[in-house]
Structures are given as structure tokens and as C-alpha cells.
Amino acid sequence: MATAVELTRFRVAPENVEALLAARPGMIADFEADREGFLGARLVRLPGGEWLDIVEWRSSEDYAASSRKGPNLPGIKGFFAAIDSLVTAEEGVLSE
Known part of the structure; x- marks a missing residue:
């Protein structure tokens, strides 16, 4: 099974950074507790108020199952609440 990679680019207003x-640790904890196949995540700050969240999943099916759950827990909701707008969301496969 190939490791799926979720690439989500979004904008955050300076006053919400x-x-x-602050919400990131809670989101990660909720993913670890509630999202089967979650392997880890990295958050990258880009120019112009944009961010890139790189999330690794054991499989494409695990990523899809997580997406269906949405922001179902407080830590995830808190992180999503700080995001002003979605730029792109893509799925890839980790090449090793």
C-alpha cells in the first residue's frame, strides 16, 4: 500500500496566525486519537499569508475516511476556525 499525502494550501489573516x-497541537492530538492511518503532519508557512499543510496517511482510503469526518473534534475545529480560505487541496503518493 502506498503512503498517501494530503497537500492543503490555505490563507490565514495575520491576526489569526x-x-x-496555538490550535495545531490539539488538531494533531485529535488526528492521532480519531483518524485511523494518520502518520504525521508538517505545517509550512509560505509568503503572502499562505500555509501548506502536508499530512501523511497510511493509504488513500484512510485519507478519504478522515475527510468524511470533517472537523468533528474540538482540536480540529479550532485549527480550521483560524483558516480564512482554502487555496488548494490535493492528494499525492509518497515516492520513496
């Missing part, structure tokens, strides 16, 4: 970063 602290809230985004």
Missing part, C-alpha cells in the same frame, strides 16, 4: 499555531 497565533490562533492557528
